Amino acid sequence: xxxxxxxxxxxxxxxxxxxxxxxxxxxxxxxxxxxxxxxxxxxxxxxxxxxxxxxxxxxxxxxxxxxxxxxxxxxxxxxxxxxxxxxxxxxxxxxxxxxxxx
Amino acid sequence: xxxxxxxxxxxxxxxxxxxxxxxxxxxxxxxxxxxxxxxxxxxxxxxxxxxxxxxxxxxxxxxxxxxxxxxxxxxxxxxxxxxxxxxxxxxxxxxxxxxxxxxxxxxxxxxxxxxxxxxxxxxxxxxxxxxxxxxxxxxxxxxxxxxxxxxxxxxxxx
Numbered sequence: 001x002x003x004x005x006x007x008x009x010x011x012x013x014x015x016x017x018x019x020x021x022x023x024x025x026x027x028x029x030x031x032x033x034x035x036x037x038x039x040x041x042x043x044x045x046x047x048x049x050x051x052x053x054x055x056x057x058x059x060x061x062x063x064x065x066x067x068x069x070x071x072x073x074x075x076x077x078x079x080x081x082x083x084x085x086x087x088x089x090x091x092x093x094x095x096x097x098x099x100x101x102x
Numbered sequence: 103x104x105x106x107x108x109x110x111x112x113x114x115x116x117x118x119x120x121x122x123x124x125x126x127x128x129x130x131x132x133x134x135x136x137x138x139x140x141x142x143x144x145x146x147x148x149x150x151x152x153x154x155x156x157x158x159x160x161x162x163x164x165x166x167x168x169x170x171x172x173x174x175x176x177x178x179x180x181x182x183x184x185x186x187x188x189x190x191x192x193x194x195x196x197x198x199x200x201x202x203x204x205x206x207x208x209x210x211x212x213x214x215x216x217x218x219x220x221x222x223x224x225x226x227x228x229x230x231x232x233x234x235x236x237x238x239x240x241x242x243x244x245x246x247x248x249x250x251x252x253x254x255x256x257x258x259x260x
Contacts, residue, residue, distance in 0.1 A: 002223075002244075037221050038214045040244065042251050043207060050200065083142070087158055090140045091165050092204055093211045097143050 001067045002040050028101040029082035031075040035066050036095045047092045048074070051085060076101055103192075103249045108258040111196045115253070118189040125192075128242045129173055132205045133166045134212020166208075169201050176202075196260050199250050206243040206250070213239040 033044070041063055048059035052074065065072035074096075075085055082098040089096035103121050107114035117125060138159045143151060176182055176198070184191045194202065213236040214220070220227060227237055253259055 037223075038211055038240075039207070040247065040251075043203070043247060046203070046251055046254070083154060083158070086142060087161055090158070090162060093135060093207045095140075097141060099143055099145050 001035055001044060001063075002038055028076040029079050029098045030073050030101050031077060031082050031085045031089075032071050032073055032097055032099055033062070033066050033089060034095040034097070035070045039094060041067060043092075044094065047089065047094055051088045051092075103246060105249070105253040105256060106191075108253065108256040110258065111260055113194045113196075113199065113253050113259055115192045115194070115249075116186075116189065117192055122183070122190050122192075124242055125246060126177060128209055128239060128246065129177065129205060131209045131212070131239055132170065132173060133208050134239075135208050135215065136212075137163060139215070165204075169205050169208075172198075172201055173205060196254075199254060203247060203250055206247045210240050210243040210247065213237075213243070 033048075044063045044066065045056065045059045048054055048062055049056060052059070054062075062072045062074060074089075075082070077085065079098075086096050086098050103125065104116050105113060106116050140158075140162070142155045142158050182193050184193070217227065217233060217236045217240075224237060224240060227233060229237065
């Protein structure tokens with residue numbers, strides 16, 4: 001990810017939130033954002049805020065996870081919702097995919 | 103490009119004549135990312151997924167058409183690009199900034215793809231007749247993106 005700014009502190013809000021309980025009947029799908037060397041860090045943070053309506057600190061946490069670890073799991077959702085989020089993220093040209101949560 | 107007013111979700115920027123020319127030149131590159139470039143999934147390979155991939159590609163193509171329509175309208179609207187002695191004043195709403203960010207990032211990423219998706223900083227890329235237009239488009243679109251992102255942080259911007 002292209003560097004533009006580094007937040008002064010990393011907030012302790014990193015636990016993945018599951019917006020729906022895990023169920024054996026309905027397998028979940030992970031929405032994942034992958035690192036690339038071209039999207040600006042501030043831009044990625046902004047997109048996360050807009051797409052997921054996250055506060056800036058949480059968006060920055062996930063942006064840094066993408067930057068430092070190569071990817072970040074942004075949500076675990078039903079197939080339809082995961083597709084929706086991937087579409088929204090790709091609209092902004094972020095490298096995002098959905099993968100089965102196995 | 104400098105923010106001179108942010109009030110009630112309306113953003114007004116001053117652009118010098120050269121900046122306006124550069125912004126228009128960068129925006130005219132849109133869209134640059136090849137169609138069907140983005141996979142829906144890296145691991146799911148089913149028939150249903152192929153259909154979903156097709157739907158995603160269609161949705162993104164539709165989005166590009168919408169953005170192109172909005173872009174045409176913006177570039178030809180004298181009320182939004184108001185000429186001044188020193189250049190022009192560009193007036194944008196918060197919604198305009200969102201689709202403009204998508205458009206500018208498409209130009210940036212599309213130029214990077216055209217360069218062969220190098221895993222290097224811009225400054226490390228080799229300049230020649232073939233690469234210079236893409237490197238410049240990346241640099242310019244990135245600069246305009248950062249100006250818009252900074253403007254959104256100002257009180258009154260949203």
